[in-house]
Amino acid sequence: MHQELSGSYFDGVTSRAHRVTLAVHDGAVHLTGDAQRSTPLAEMRVAERIARAPRKLTFPDEATFEADDQAALDALLHATGHRDSIVVRAQQSWRSAIAAICVTAGVLVVSYLFVLPAAADLVAHNLPVSVERQIGQGTLALLDRHVFSPSRLPEARRGELAARFARLVPPETVDGPAPEWHLVFRKSRIGPNAFALPSGHIVLTDEMVELLQDDDGAVMATLAHELGHLHGRHLTRRLIQGSAVAAAGLLISGDASSLVAGLPALALDLHYSRDAEREADDYAVALLERNGQPLAYLERVFEAFQRLEHKGPHVPAYLSSHPDTADRLARVRQHDRHTP
Incomplete structure (x- = not known):
């Protein structure tokens, strides 16, 4: 597998954006351009997907890479076998969000009507x-x-x-x-x-x-x-x-x-x-x-x-x-x- 992405690299030391090209091959991430480095793919961290905010790749030393084309980055991550966690995927689904709200509301109601009185009774009799x-x-x-x-x-x-x-x-x-x-x-x-x-x-x-x-x-x-x-x-x-x-x-x-x-x-x-x-x-x-x-x-x-x-x-x-x-x-x- 050999795919390339253009984007900006931030070294975590200065605020300067380095223009680089990112490629993934031989189980590693390789940067070329204004900055050059290679890092094992397994050591990279992928930021969660948050609405329209750009998704970042983070190196072990906290340096980051932002792709110009977020859709292409998603395709690259998919090709490498990366899968978002269940929680992250649920956050992207309005159905899951509504279900989570309903479950949370249900837990709060049950806790207020049953758990809290029972706990209060236990505490009161041992106070x-x-x-x-x-x-x-x-x-x-x-x-x-x-x-x-x-x-x-x-x-x-x-x-x-x-x-x-x-x-x-x-x-x-x-x-x-x-x-x-x-x-x-x-x-x-x-x-x-x-x-x-x-x-x-x-x-x-x-x-x-x-x-x-x-x-x-x-x-x-x-x-x-x-x-x-x-x-x-x-x-x-x-x-x-x-x-x-x-x-x-x-x-x-x-x-x-x-x-x-x-x-x-x-x-x-x-x-x-x-x-x-x-x-x-x-x-x-x-x-x-x-x-x-x-x-x-x-x-x-x-x-x-x-x-x-x-x-x-x-x-x-x-x-x-x-x-x-x-x-x-x-x-x-x-x-x-x-x-x-």
């Missing part, structure tokens, strides 16, 4: 208690500065609510005993709310107490639901998931502020998955049944939410972050009908 306490206490302190103010409920009423809940016996679960908790009361700028922080704090707002107007029943059912979130470490899992997404954004954008600033927002939003809400509802049902309390207490909570929803188009933060109230109410009523 040191000290770390969870630090996260919860820091979040509560931040919320106290920007969202909450001291509770205006009488101290005696707050103490009685905490005492009543403490007298309830937690249900027996395969996940172990009930976590330690501490009930705190706050007045809120965002209306009725209740949530459990990884530190073990269960936050109950004055507005939620006033909405329910049932300290013996509905409020206890609400606290049981939040204890279910605490038992399942739902907020810790969600914070881990949110942090992973924020970290991915950090890798893409280089903006670390989103990772730090996102944690309090996640804690306040509490947009749990439907599975997490069902788990917390089931925990509340089990707690009420363990203590011989009617499930009507939990039904009253959902009924109060429905009345609040019907008052106007503005949906309080607590309700907007939870699944459909009617579905949850129907599920509890169905369980109540099947309870002996």
